[in-house]
Structures are given as structure tokens and as C-alpha cells.
Amino acid sequence: MKKIILTLKKEPALPIEAETITPENFAGRTLDEIKKLIVWRGKRKEELGDYFKVEGEKSEEVSETHIILKGDLSKVKYIGKQMATGKITVKGNAGMHLADEMRGGEIVVEGNVSDWSATEFRNGILRIKGNVGNMFASAYPGNPRGMRGGIIVIEGKAGNSLARKMRRGTIIVYDSVGDNLAAQMIAGTVISLGNIGNRPGMLMKRGTIICFGKIQEMLPTFIYDNTYSPLFIRYYFKELREKLNIRVPVKVEGLYERYHGDVSELGKGEIFIYKG
Template identity: 40%
Template sequence: MKLRLHTTPEVPLEAEVISPDALQGLSESEAALLPIYHGNRKVGLGEFFEISGRVDESEGVVEVEGDLSRVKLIGHSMSAGRLVIHGSVGAHLGASMKGGEIHVSGDAADWVGREMSGGRIVIQGNAGHMVGSAVRGSSAGVQGGEIIIHGNALNEVGNGMRRGLIAVGGNTHDFTGVNMLAGTIVVLGRLGMRPGAGMVRGSIVAMERTECLPTFTYNSTIQPDFIRFYLFHLRKLGMSIKDEFINGQYERWSGDSLELNKGEILMYAG
């Protein structure tokens, strides 16, 4: 099935129904009646999208085209299939996602994959704040699955993350891995300020050195095999990984000592 945005919304659309789960088995006319919110007004999907074809049962592919930067919640609670977005997309992409794969050829706004528990989200461009994070007031963020950002990401990547993998091909801004409970964040560029603040467990791996908080302690410079494992995994997923990162040594800092002190920041040391 293909969806093409034919009318640019004046205010954000909330379109949770754009997912293979919701569209599976529906005809074009049935899909056009699925409810979405234009601001606080409930409208049919067809008021903004031109719909063609059906979702094939074997692969469950849904393609979406147009300037989707004001369309939020695409792929919400998605459990299977493949969602291909040609262009950029709005906030809360793949929120509470459980399975399947979302691929975005452009950029994504804030809250990519917030509180997801499975599946994979791939963003070819940049992402906004709060990638893979918990919503405010919630104790845990990502609980499984993978988020792959080929570009940069802004603040609070992996806030409250409990499980899974977030990989960023470029840089991240401040508070990467803040309040992290477990899981793995790999940043192929530079971390912003105060990475891992309040982290309990988990790993933040970065390829450029950043000043750690005083509540982190330098352990040693080592070559952990799990980093090689992850970098090979990311290379297979299409990320550009330099050989020197795979074969390199990493400074290991443990923290946050204000919490359990069982988290770690590993920074490439050559």
C-alpha cells in the first residue's frame, strides 16, 4: 500500500493508523476512513492522504511519501511489517513500537522510538531530541529493539533506556543516556555534555573523547570484545564503521556513582 500526502496540514496531524498493523487487510476506501487527528479535529486518513493498493500479507509493506514533518505518531505500536517513509517525518515516530521495521530516508523530529520494545527504526538523516526515551514521568524508555540514526541526534538520546540498542552515526547533544537503566548507545561521533548522568547500568560508547561528570571514574583503557561485536552488527546494518574503531582501545569510565555505579562510558582512545 502507498500513501501520499496530498494536503499539507496547518497544524500537526496525529496519525497512529499509519502502520502495517492498522492498514493490513483494508481496501483503499476503508483505509481512507481510518481516524486521524488534525489538531483536535478528528478526520479521515483520506482527507490528507492519497491511498493506493493494499498491504501485501507476506511482507506487510506500507510506503509513505510527502512532507511528513508535521505528521506525528507514524508507526505507533507497530508490531510487524515494514514501513518505508520517503522523506522526513514528524515526532513520535515508532512510539511504543513492538516489532517490524521503519525506514526513513530523510530526517525525523523528536521522540523517535520512545518507549519502544522491539523492532528496528532506521533514520538515514538526523533525528531530534529524546530519541528512544521515556516520556516525562515515565520510569523506563526503550525496552528493546534497535534505533539506527545515520546522522546526528539532539539532547537526551536514550533517556531512561532499559534495553536494546541506539546507534548514532554522527554526534549527539547533551545528556546522552541520562537516567539510563541498561542497554547500549553507540555514537560514532562526539557526545554532548554530561553523558550518562544518573545512569544505573548500561553502556555508552563514543568515538570521540568527552569530559565525563565527576561522578564517573576512569578504570582502564581496554579492548572490550562486545564493542567489536556491536560494530560488526552495525556494519551489517549499513552503518559506516571504520576499521580502527573495531580494532581500537577504549577508555572505560564507570558511573554514575550517585546511582549503582554499574554503568559505563567507553571512549575510543586509538
């Protein structure tokens, strides 16, 4: 892949919206043309070159474009918005709305990610090595569906309201997850290797939550079914291990308590709690 390296010159005083940072916008452009791409600071139109030093080589193919961002980008929003192919690596933290409506390709963030990122994520692979904020991989208010496909791996903790209105796809969180996980979930799978906060699966219709830790407070609208060893979980983890090199510190072929709910909704969702 052809690498284009953007190094933050100095942290912006105010957040900037840099939705132009996508392989689609960078491919076919010279470094000088990339520097002239628009970013927004409030209502002011500015250039990418005002904030970043741009190095690397010109890439002709979008799928062969690898953007590497260096620095603390906590105030840089919308990185990788709607990207469909190629790769972005953030060597540091990333701001809000990262991978917004992402359609394909891969984003790797080596630091933490702010709230409202991966909103209405459609496809591709997103790997976060740090923690993520609230409303991650959720739906925008008023929209009927949140995450609609793809795979998100969070190696740290996740905040509140992760995967709200999730429709399809897989999210795996290595550490703990906050409150209101997968509220109004329609389908898909969320796996937490750590603890989960209050009320997971509130108003979920279908979909699966798998918890390898403890759940702080289960809703009374989830009903215990049985304790058994579902085969699909073994299948899931073998695929995750082979395709994404995700390894879990437990024997996944153990026993799980199954609860179904939310019975105040359709009630075909399920929560599995690992029992060893």
C-alpha cells in the first residue's frame, strides 16, 4: 500500500471537522493537492495543510491508499467518514465521529476514541487499541438503525450506549462496557470480555450479547432459559481468531447462561453470560 503520512503540527484550539481524511479523497492527488483539502473550524473553511505536515507518496488506487495520522487527534472529527476502501492508521487518539457511516476498508486507532464514533457503521473493520466514548457504533437520534454490518474491535473499555439500535455486524470489547449496551438492538452480536454495566439489551428485538464478565444490573424483562454450551460461540471465536487474530483468555467452549428478552419488546434477543 502507498503510505501518506499526516503529522499534526499543533493541537487545534477548537475541534476541526476533517471529513476529507479518507482514502477516496487522497487517492489520485499529489501531496500539495492533499494539503489544500478543506477542513472546517466552526463555520470557517480552512485547509488540511494548516494543521498537518503531509508526507509520503502519491497513491493512484483508493484500495492501495494507506493514510497514517500522527499526533493527538482528539480534536479532529470525522476521520474516515463514509470511507469504503483503503486503510487509515491513527497513531494517537482520535476525535468524535471517527468512521462515521464507514462503508468498507480498515481503520486502526492506537489510542482512545471520543464519543459518537462509528455512528451508523455499515461495513469494514475498525480496531481501537484504547478506550471508546459514549454512543459508539450507535444510531443518530431519530434514525431507525445504528450499526449495519462490519466488525469493530475495541481493545480497551467502551462507554455508555454502545451499539444503540444495532442492526447487523459484530462488536467485540476486550474490557468493560458501560450502561445501556445495545439498547433497542434489532440484530447483530456484541461480545464483552469484561463486565457490562446496567440494563444491557433494553428494548432489544433480536440480536445477541455475550458477556464473559458480570452484568451489573439485568433488566427484569430478561428471562432465564438454560445453561448450555452454544456451538455458534465456538464458531464465532474460531473465525475471530483466524481472521482477525483475536484471542480470548478463556475456554469459549464452556457453559453459558442464556436469557431472552426484552419481553417488553419482541423478546427474541438473547444475553449469554459465561459461566466457565
